[in-house]
Amino acid sequence: MSQEKKYISYAESGVNIDANDQMVDRISSSVKSTFGPRVMDLKNGFAGLFSLDSDSKLFKKNYDHPVLVACTDGVGTKILIAQQMKKFDTVGIDLVAMSVNDMLVQGADPLFFLDYLAVNKLDPENVAVMVESIAEGCRQANCSLIGGETAEMPDIYGQDEFDMAGFAVGVVEKDRIITGEKVRQGDIIIGLGSNGVHSNGFSLARTICFKQQKLNVTDKIDSLNGRAIGDALLDPTKIYVRPVVKLLEDFADTRPVHGMAHITGGGLVGNIPRVLPSDCDASIDKNAWQVPPIFDYLAQAGPVEESEMFRVFNMGIGFTLIVDPAHADAVMQNLSESGENVYRIGEIVGGSGKVILK
Amino acid sequence: MSQEKKYISYAESGVNIDANDQMVDRISSSVKSTFGPRVMDLKNGFAGLFSLDSDSKLFKKNYDHPVLVACTDGVGTKILIAQQMKKFDTVGIDLVAMSVNDMLVQGADPLFFLDYLAVNKLDPENVAVMVESIAEGCRQANCSLIGGETAEMPDIYGQDEFDMAGFAVGVVEKDRIITGEKVRQGDIIIGLGSNGVHSNGFSLARTICFKQQKLNVTDKIDSLNGRAIGDALLDPTKIYVRPVVKLLEDFADTRPVHGMAHITGGGLVGNIPRVLPSDCDASIDKNAWQVPPIFDYLAQAGPVEESEMFRVFNMGIGFTLIVDPAHADAVMQNLSESGENVYRIGEIVGGSGKVILK
Numbered sequence: 001m002s003q004e005k006k007y008i009s010y011a012e013s014g015v016n017i018d019a020n021d022q023m024v025d026r027i028s029s030s031v032k033s034t035f036g037p038r039v040m041d042l043k044n045g046f047a048g049l050f051s052l053d054s055d056s057k058l059f060k061k062n063y064d065h066p067v068l069v070a071c072t073d074g075v076g077t078k079i080l081i082a083q084q085m086k087k088f089d090t091v092g093i094d095l096v097a098m099s100v101n102d103m104l105v106q107g108a109d110p111l112f113f114l115d116y117l118a119v120n121k122l123d124p125e126n127v128a129v130m131v132e133s134i135a136e137g138c139r140q141a142n143c144s145l146i147g148g149e150t151a152e153m154p155d156i157y158g159q160d161e162f163d164m165a166g167f168a169v170g171v172v173e174k175d176r177i178i179t180g181e182k183v184r185q186g187d188i189i190i191g192l193g194s195n196g197v198h199s200n201g202f203s204l205a206r207t208i209c210f211k212q213q214k215l216n217v218t219d220k221i222d223s224l225n226g227r228a229i230g231d232a233l234l235d236p237t238k239i240y241v242r243p244v245v246k247l248l249e250d251f252a253d254t255r256p257v258h259g260m261a262h263i264t265g266g267g268l269v270g271n272i273p274r275v276l277p278s279d280c281d282a283s284i285d286k287n288a289w290q291v292p293p294i295f296d297y298l299a300q301a302g303p304v305e306e307s308e309m310f311r312v313f314n315m316g317i318g319f320t321l322i323v324d325p326a327h328a329d330a331v332m333q334n335l336s337e338s339g340e341n342v343y344r345i346g347e348i349v350g351g352s353g354k355v356i357l358k
Numbered sequence: 359m360s361q362e363k364k365y366i367s368y369a370e371s372g373v374n375i376d377a378n379d380q381m382v383d384r385i386s387s388s389v390k391s392t393f394g395p396r397v398m399d400l401k402n403g404f405a406g407l408f409s410l411d412s413d414s415k416l417f418k419k420n421y422d423h424p425v426l427v428a429c430t431d432g433v434g435t436k437i438l439i440a441q442q443m444k445k446f447d448t449v450g451i452d453l454v455a456m457s458v459n460d461m462l463v464q465g466a467d468p469l470f471f472l473d474y475l476a477v478n479k480l481d482p483e484n485v486a487v488m489v490e491s492i493a494e495g496c497r498q499a500n501c502s503l504i505g506g507e508t509a510e511m512p513d514i515y516g517q518d519e520f521d522m523a524g525f526a527v528g529v530v531e532k533d534r535i536i537t538g539e540k541v542r543q544g545d546i547i548i549g550l551g552s553n554g555v556h557s558n559g560f561s562l563a564r565t566i567c568f569k570q571q572k573l574n575v576t577d578k579i580d581s582l583n584g585r586a587i588g589d590a591l592l593d594p595t596k597i598y599v600r601p602v603v604k605l606l607e608d609f610a611d612t613r614p615v616h617g618m619a620h621i622t623g624g625g626l627v628g629n630i631p632r633v634l635p636s637d638c639d640a641s642i643d644k645n646a647w648q649v650p651p652i653f654d655y656l657a658q659a660g661p662v663e664e665s666e667m668f669r670v671f672n673m674g675i676g677f678t679l680i681v682d683p684a685h686a687d688a689v690m691q692n693l694s695e696s697g698e699n700v701y702r703i704g705e706i707v708g709g710s711g712k713v714i715l716k
Contacts (some may be wrong), residue, residue, distance in 0.1 A: 008660045010670045013565040040425065040536060045630040046463040046620060051532065052410070052424040066410040068426075069397065072507050072525060080513055116474065117522035149430050149523070155438055155564075156521055163514055165474035166508070167430060167525035174409065179400060206513075207371040241521040247696040262404060274402040287628040302366045312368045 019122045023150065026128040030135040039112070050112045052171070059351030061211050072167045073098035077202040079309070081233050083160055084217045088129045090236040091164065094199045096137025097237035101262040101319060105275075107178035108170035110143035116165040117150045120157040126147040131174035141241040143168065160354035176248075180259035180275025180322070187258055188328035188350040189282055190270070192243075194318030195342030196294050197234035199313040200265040205233060208302045211348050217291025225296050240319045243338035244268075247321075250334055256327035262316040269355040270311060272320060273298035285358050289343040294317045310357060322348060377480045381508065390491040392503040406504030408470045410529070420654060423643055425530035427466035431456035432524045446487045448594040449522065452557045454495025455595035457526035459620040459677060463633075464604050465536035466528035468501035470639070474523040475508045478515040488522070492539040497601040501526065509593040526530045534606075538617035538633025538680070545616055545706040546686035547630070547640055551699030552676030554593035554652050558623040559670040559675050563591060566660045576678070581655050590652050598677045601696035605679075608692055614685035621672040627713040628669060630678060639709025640680075643716050647701040650674045680706060 041262065052066065075094040084092045092115075100110045117127065117136050127150055138145045140353045157163070197205060209229050217230030226234045240262075248257065259275035272282045293314065300310050309315060310353035323331050328344065335342045347357075389437065398407035410424065440449045450473075457469045473492050475485065485508055496503045515521070535651040555563060567573045568589050575588030582590045598620075606615065617633035630640045653674065657667050667673060681689050686702065693700045707714075 004602055006661075007663045008562070008566065008570065008663070009666050010559070010562045013562040038537075042464070045537075046429070046460040046632065047466065049464065049535065050426045050428065052421075052426055052529075063410075067525065068408045068410055068469070070406045070408065070470060070472055070525075070527065071404070072474050074474060074476065074507060074509050076509060077513055079510055079511075081566055089642045098428055100406040100711070106407065108399070108405065111426070112428060116430050116432060116525075118432065118523075144571055147428055147430055149432060151432050151434060153437075153521070155405075155435055155516075156519055158516075161514055163476055163511070163521060164475075165523040167472055167474075169377055169426065169428065169527055170405075171410075177398075177407065179403070201368070204366070204368050208366065212366065224587040260415055274404065302365075304367070305365045308367050341678070 005196050009194060010038055013137065019124055022243055023122060023124040023127045026124055028133040029132040031145050034071065034135050034138040034143070036144055039144045039146055042260060048112065048114065050146055050189060063171065063173050066171050067174050067177060069101040069103045069106050069170045070168065071102040071173055072165060073102065074163065074340055077144060078199050079163060079231050080206065081217060083162065084294065085233060085234060087132050088126050090234055092130050092133025092288045093135055093137040093140065093236035093239070095164050095166040096141055097239045097287055098199050099166050100141040100143065100239060100241050101223050102170055103170045104241055105178070105260045105339065106172060107176050107248060108172040109172040110141050110168055110241055110285045112144045112146045113138050113171055114147040114167045117148065117162065118157060119322050120159055120164040122152040129163050135175045137239060140239040155182060175261065178257060181302065182258040183275060183277055183280060183322050183348055184279060185350055186325050188325050189343060189346040189348065190321045190328065190332055191317035191343040192259065192319040192335065192346040193239040194314045194316055196292060197233055198237040198267055198318055200312055200314070204312050205298055208298055208304070221297060224242050238318050241282040243335050243340050246338055251327065251331065254327060256324040256331055259322040261320045263318050267310050267313055267315060268317060268320070269357065272355050273353050275322065276353045278353045279347050279350065280353065282355045283349045284346035284355060284358060288345045289316055292300065317343070317345060360546060364512035365551040370708060379455045381480060381482040381485050381496040385489040386481055388490040389503050390497040394502055397502045397504055398411060406470065406472065408502065408504055409670045412435055421513055421529065421531050424529050424533060425532050427461045427464050427528045427530055428526065429454040429457040429460040430523060431460065432521065432523045433557045433565060437521060437556050438619055439575060439588050440565065441520065442590040445592060446484050447491045448592055449494040450488050450491025451498065451597070453492055453522050454499055455597045456557050457524050458499040458501065458597060458599050461494050461528045462599055463536070463618045463620050465534050466530040466679050468499050468526055469597055470502045470504045470527055470529040471496050472525045473503070475506065476515060477510055478512050479510065479513040480508065480510040482627045495597060510686040536615060536618060539635065540616040541633060541638060541680050541706055543638060543682050543706050543708055546560060546683050546702060547642065547681045547704040547706065548679045548681060548686065548690055549647060549675035550598060550693065552672045552674055553596040554650060555591055556595040556672055556676055560663055561672050563656055566656055566662070571659050579655060580623050581651050592599040593622055596676050601693050605689065605692050609685065609689065612685060614682040614689055615679055616682065617680040619678045621676050621678065621698055625668050625671055626675060626678070627715065630713050631682065632664065636709065637708065639705050640704055640713045641716060642704035643708045643712060646703040647674055675701070675703060677703070
């Protein structure tokens with residue numbers, strides 16, 4: 001056979017190496033904007049390196065028994081709204097928020113974050129915008145984006161489809177881990193305002209808006225000040241790290257915070273019980289704060305019963321703290337001075353580990 | 359209007375909470391099988407907790423300046439072979455391998471792992487098998503599976519489709535980080551045998567097998583001892599943690615290991631340069647080991663030129679160590695005693711930071 005063989009190459013199998021190199025260049029400054037002095041920047045390294053430096057001046061606090069705290073999460077089908085709106089500059093904030101707000105519950109300071117981004121086709125521009133939004137989340141959470149993976153998989157993700165997963169690591173001194181075991185009758189429940197739907201309940205929200213109401217993402221809604229429904233749903237998840245870390249530092253001596261909860265899927269009724277002792281209930285006054293208009297819209301457009309709304313959505317409260325009543329006012333003032341919308345939403349009463357909405 | 363409103367609920371929007379609870383029960387024992395004494399098992403916790411315990415007896419080594427090392431990766435389109443074979447008991451090993459072998463390169467001991475698993479439909483049986491394979495990877499890597507997220511997203515993942523991302527954290531003493539900066543002329547390059555294609559080059563492998571050759575995943579291949587092509591491609595990535603960590607401990611005084619590389623996408627020619635000084639080349643004798651039959655099959659079936667094969671696949675060497683020549687024999691013997699297939703595959707010569715295949 002004198003016929004010349006036709007060889008096949010990696011590039012012909014659909015992997016775009018140039019686009020990858022271009023993307024790496026573009027995201028580099030976003031990533032570096034999150035680096036603190038404890039990130040060790042290893043050229044061509046196989047891993048992200050972060051110095052725990054327990055006896056260095058770089059480390060503001062000294063840890064006798066450092067406990068590492070790790071979380072992972074995605075942003076669920078909020079991804080699909082971003083995809084339909086072709087708006088990629090906020091979902092990265094959601095991605096960081098979901099993990100760092102979770103670790104905050106245990107009293108941990110976020111240290112670093114890594115992302116996994118899977119796409120149909122590696123569009124350097126879109127990926128750069130997404131990574132910059134992740135970097136923005138990291139800056140808000142005061143943590144460093146020390147690693148990530150972007151995978152181009154056209155045979156798994158359809159045209160324009162993508163998914164993202166985030167991983168966060170933080171640290172807490174062993175005897176300062178907050179577990180809820182100190183929660184007791186008479187403690188005050190403080191709620192911090194949310195920024196809308198955050199990243200949970202999107203299966204229901206999408207069913208209501210796009211199946212029931214047959215809206216397009218760009219349709220404007222009167223009761224939402226004429227905003228497009230897609231924009232309202234995309235409002236990024238609030239990151240509670242800076243105010244809560246500051247609070248824990250400012251009250252390091254009296255330690256009035258007995259338990260916290262990040263209000264995700266399950267709402268207040270599903271998440272607060274995770275830190276309740278078995279002989280306590282959380283009595284919550286649902287008139288203590290104004291439910292944001294997006295939830296009123298979803299409840300009416302469904303329609304969805306109020307009890308179901310509270311089981312699925314945060315209803316305007318994205319994070320809760322259960323505190324010693326003697327310090328409740330001071331805690332509320334501290335959080336308020338950090339710029340949070342702070343509500344006294346209820347108290348701990350005798351019971352069996354559940355939430356009572358009043 | 360006296361007509362009764364028809365309310366919509368979360369369950370009707372397609373989220374299966376029962377399947378989730380059932381899955382959590384099923385994976386619990388797999389997850390706990392990976393726990394060492396440093397995992398703090400927090401009931402209903404919002405995060406995974408891992409005690410660094412720098413001055414406790416639980417911690418075998420003491421760290422003066424602990425540096426955390428973090429990696430994230432997926433398994434690429436190897437996922438699709440598992441999906442087509444409906445074989446989910448090995449891809450979790452790949453997932454762990456991709457991250458822990460990367461961190462090993464910097465000299466780190468893996469501590470813990472978290473997984474993100476996204477599926478079309480939450481089948482508790484399949485998810486349990488996948489998570490058990492992740493737990494098996496963690497046991498092989500001597501690390502604890504302290505967290506994970508399973509997301510059911512039918513509007514992103516088509517029927518039977520799924521994706522997974524992994525995240526590993528380890529620790530290394532600051533002055534023992536291996537960077538390659540000590541690599542010098544005369545150093546010996548040691549290769550550790552791979553277990554097949556591992557988790558890279560699948561876009562090319564799938565193009566060859568399923569587009570060019572039009573094979574089904576179950577078609578048996580004579581030159582692979584009659585194994586199904588899907589089975590051969592699914593052989594899990596070798597995890598090099600235990601032999602390499604033991605080597606670094608056994609040679610803690612002389613520190614003969616100057617650089618390492620995990621051979622992933624890019625092959626030997628793409629990965630070894632990541633730890634080469636700019637004035638050194640790695641001269642590799644490609645006859646120093648037997649290329650496994652799967653690579654011969656792919657090269658012939660493509661056909662793919664040999665140089666391209668070496669740029670895409672590991673070709674039988676999954677991990678390399680660059681070591682001081684005075685200790686090369688002892689290092690090889692140590693790794694061999696740990697059960698590895700060990701090859702002296704080349705040496706460091708003067709050059710410009712590239713690999714020369716001879």
